[in-house]
Amino acid sequence: xNEHISMRVNSARLSGIKGRTVRLPCKVLRLSDDIxxxxxxxxxxxxxxxxxxxxxxxxxxxxxxxxDASTIKAMATLPLDSEGxxxxxxxxxxxxxxxxxxxxxxxxxxxETEPSMPTH
Amino acid sequence: xxxxxxxxxxxxxxAPQEEIDQLASGHTVQLLSIKKVAPTPNSTTATDRFxxxxxxxxxxxxxxxxxQLNDLVANGDINKNTVVIIDKLACNFVQxxxxxxxLDLHVVSRDEEKIGAPTAPPSTQDAPAPIALESASSSVTxxxxxxTPAKQTQPRTGPSGRGGRxxxxxxxxxxxxxxxxxxxxVTQKSDIRTWSNQRGEGKLFNVTLMDESGEIxxxxxxxxxxxxxxxxxxxxxxxxxxxxxxxxxxxFSNLQNDYELSLEKSTExxxxxxxxxxxxxxxxxxxxxxxxxxxxxxxxxxxxVVKEVGPLSEITSKATNRTIPKRDLTIVDxxxxxxxxxxxxxxxxxxxxxxxxxxxxxxVKVGDFGGRTLSMVSSSIMTVSPDIEExxxxxxxxDGIGTEKNFQSHTSGSSGASFxxxxxxxxxxxxxxxxxxxxxxxxxDFFSTRATIMHIKSESISxxxxxxxxxxxxxxxxxxxxxxxxxxxxxxxxxxxxxxxMAVADWSGQAWLQGFNEAxxxxxxxxxxxxxxxxxxxxxxxxxxxxxxxxxxFNFSCRAKQDTYNDQTRVRYGISRIxxxxxxxxxxxxxxxxxxxxAQ
Numbered sequence: 001x002n003e004h005i006s007m008r009v010n011s012a013r014l015s016g017i018k019g020r021t022v023r024l025p026c027k028v029l030r031l032s033d034d035i036x037x038x039x040x041x042x043x044x045x046x047x048x049x050x051x052x053x054x055x056x057x058x059x060x061x062x063x064x065x066x067x068d069a070s071t072i073k074a075m076a077t078l079p080l081d082s083e084g085x086x087x088x089x090x091x092x093x094x095x096x097x098x099x100x101x102x103x104x105x106x107x108x109x110x111x112e113t114e115p116s117m118p119t120h
Numbered sequence: 121x122x123x124x125x126x127x128x129x130x131x132x133x134x135a136p137q138e139e140i141d142q143l144a145s146g147h148t149v150q151l152l153s154i155k156k157v158a159p160t161p162n163s164t165t166a167t168d169r170f171x172x173x174x175x176x177x178x179x180x181x182x183x184x185x186x187x188q189l190n191d192l193v194a195n196g197d198i199n200k201n202t203v204v205i206i207d208k209l210a211c212n213f214v215q216x217x218x219x220x221x222x223l224d225l226h227v228v229s230r231d232e233e234k235i236g237a238p239t240a241p242p243s244t245q246d247a248p249a250p251i252a253l254e255s256a257s258s259s260v261t262x263x264x265x266x267x268t269p270a271k272q273t274q275p276r277t278g279p280s281g282r283g284g285r286x287x288x289x290x291x292x293x294x295x296x297x298x299x300x301x302x303x304x305x306v307t308q309k310s311d312i313r314t315w316s317n318q319r320g321e322g323k324l325f326n327v328t329l330m331d332e333s334g335e336i337x338x339x340x341x342x343x344x345x346x347x348x349x350x351x352x353x354x355x356x357x358x359x360x361x362x363x364x365x366x367x368x369x370x371x372f373s374n375l376q377n378d379y380e381l382s383l384e385k386s387t388e389x390x391x392x393x394x395x396x397x398x399x400x401x402x403x404x405x406x407x408x409x410x411x412x413x414x415x416x417x418x419x420x421x422x423x424x425v426v427k428e429v430g431p432l433s434e435i436t437s438k439a440t441n442r443t444i445p446k447r448d449l450t451i452v453d454x455x456x457x458x459x460x461x462x463x464x465x466x467x468x469x470x471x472x473x474x475x476x477x478x479x480x481x482x483x484v485k486v487g488d489f490g491g492r493t494l495s496m497v498s499s500s501i502m503t504v505s506p507d508i509e510e511x512x513x514x515x516x517x518x519d520g521i522g523t524e525k526n527f528q529s530h531t532s533g534s535s536g537a538s539f540x541x542x543x544x545x546x547x548x549x550x551x552x553x554x555x556x557x558x559x560x561x562x563x564x565d566f567f568s569t570r571a572t573i574m575h576i577k578s579e580s581i582s583x584x585x586x587x588x589x590x591x592x593x594x595x596x597x598x599x600x601x602x603x604x605x606x607x608x609x610x611x612x613x614x615x616x617x618x619x620x621x622m623a624v625a626d627w628s629g630q631a632w633l634q635g636f637n638e639a640x641x642x643x644x645x646x647x648x649x650x651x652x653x654x655x656x657x658x659x660x661x662x663x664x665x666x667x668x669x670x671x672x673x674f675n676f677s678c679r680a681k682q683d684t685y686n687d688q689t690r691v692r693y694g695i696s697r698i699x700x701x702x703x704x705x706x707x708x709x710x711x712x713x714x715x716x717x718x719a720q
Contacts, residue, residue: 084704087704087707087708090704090707090708090711093711094707094711097711097714097715102720
């Protein structure tokens with residue numbers, strides 16, 4: 001069960017969970033054949049390794065495994081575009097809320113794989 | 121023996137208006153007599169009024185004791201020969217007479233002998249004439265009695281000539297004195313209003329009258345409207361006499377006075393040109409943050425900066441079927457609260473304030489739509505940028521720091537509707553609505569909720585209605601046309617309007633809501649005419665449309681009321697406002713809620 005957790009994260013929360021699967025809602029800044037540079041909901045930039053994975057919209061959710069604190073190896077993407085522009089600030093608020101300790105019972109937690117800076 | 125402030129009586133008798141105000145306090149006098157003024161016959165309980173003679177040892181003058189000091193006489197704190205210090209007095213001037221009223225005093229000593237041998241002060245043009253009431257001042261020494269009775273018997277009850285009028289303070293009016301004249305400013309004059317109910321119909325108007333002692337409301341009906349309406353002009357000062365003093369109907373006015381005036385055919389109104397002594401508007405401002413403490417339907421005074429001006433809109437009054445223009449303003453004040461205030465009629469139309477002025481409102485009604493709202497009523501007075509201290513303070517505060525502040529709102533953000541908008545803060549879930557028995561009492565209750573449509577009763581979702589603007593009555597199919605009973609007109613085709621029953625549900629329960637045309641438009645996205653046509657043409661398409669509308673979530677503002685239909689009494693939930701969800705807005709609110717103390 002543990003292996004199939006995929007929390008929604010922003011760029012800051014990528015540290016300490018190398019190898020884990022995450023979901024990253026983000027805005028595509030630059031797209032090339034193998035790589036996409038995206039901006040996460042907290043403003044931080046992340047590199048997406050996207051061999052064979054399509055990126056079809058401006059806002060996407062990247063599902064993939066964490067390579068390091070600023071790189072994700074993508075497995076799939078979900079388009080997030082909608083009529084109004086997606087509110088990344090709201091997305092970030094929600095992401096941060098899900099990690100709060102009072103909601104530990106609602107959301108699964110990763111075990112950290114490497115020492116990291118405290119995120120709060 | 122106490123030392124009296126000799127010379128004060130003479131000064132009081134002779135000094136012009138401006139000086140009197142300064143002479144007011146700190147003088148020691150002896151009360152030579154206190155006489156209750158005889159109330160007129162037919163009085164039951166009366167506020168007593170006392171006429172007193174004050175002496176400074178050298179002269180004496182007559183004065184009236186303000187009713188707030190009556191207790192002192194009743195307790196025996198003051199009586200004959202008591203020496204007192206005057207703390208506050210007022211003097212009303214009328215033509216060539218002056219009336220001194222003692223508003224506040226404190227006792228120095230009692231049971232003294234009469235000090236000195238006071239006489240009537242030398243007569244200037246204005247001899248000391250008290251209010252010409254029936255009781256004679258027999259306690260005064262013999263020397264004076266010869267001069268005063270002549271003045272006292274001056275006919276004040278006589279014809280409405282200029283002579284012989286002395287002015288009463290409004291504060292002293294009571295139903296048990298008839299021979300009074302007040303000098304007051306008209307601070308507010310209402311429009312002429314007509315009414316008709318089972319007992320008949322008529323017209324009326326109101327005025328608010330104010331002098332330095334207080335305010336009182338006057339009402340004139342029917343023929344009096346014709347006679348007096350034009351005579352009164354807002355802002356001008358008049359002598360008014362021979363109106364009837366009745367107990368005030370507090371429901372219609374927020375003035376402090378226990379009494380109000382009925383203006384009759386015999387009421388005399390004369391314009392007064394000597395207006396200096398009559399004050400301008402008096403306010404009793406309430407901070408916006410404490411509006412919650414006021415009950416609904418109370419009136420109050422507020423002052424605030426206009427933060428937002430809504431557009432002019434129209435509302436059709438269900439009672440009279442007339443359209444009334446309205447406009448909402450949002451005002452804020454230093455308590456960091458904001459509130460919505462509604463203007464009606466001409467005021468709404470004429471309102472133009474592109475800057476953000478400070479406006480003082482007197483006598484606005486408190487409502488409870490979505491928290492607290494304020495509304496102008498016929499007796500409310502709105503003054504833009506008044507020249508009073510509170511206004512200057514507000515202006516300075518707002519220009520300095522107010523513009524950046526976030527204000528706590530008494531009304532929720534998203535509404536402008538007449539029935540009270542969708543109030544996210546007071547949203548209820550459906551089982552709560554049922555448990556709280558909303559709508560079970562005689563009056564209607566309002567609530568907001570978010571729910572998903574589960575089922576729409578598709579057999580009857582619309583009715584043929586009269587196309588006349590504002591008339592939504594059902595029209596009858598005569599075969600040759602559709603007739604509206606109310607408008608007495610026949611139409612070739614009716615305009616269909618929605619009337620639907622929908623089962624909605626949320627996590628807690630289910631309820632049946634009644635929706636009208638507005639609701640139908642929101643749910644189907646088509647007019648009732650279009651849907652009716654689809655139903656006639658293609659049943660399958662119609663059913664598909666119904667199914668499509670199910671499962672959609674909306675925010676509802678509802679009105680719960682009891683209804684009796686064929687002997688069955690049930691609570692019905694009517695939809696007064698329906699809005700689609702703006703997920704972004706809703707999500708933001710949820711986030712805020714999670715961050716609030718409630719969620720910790």
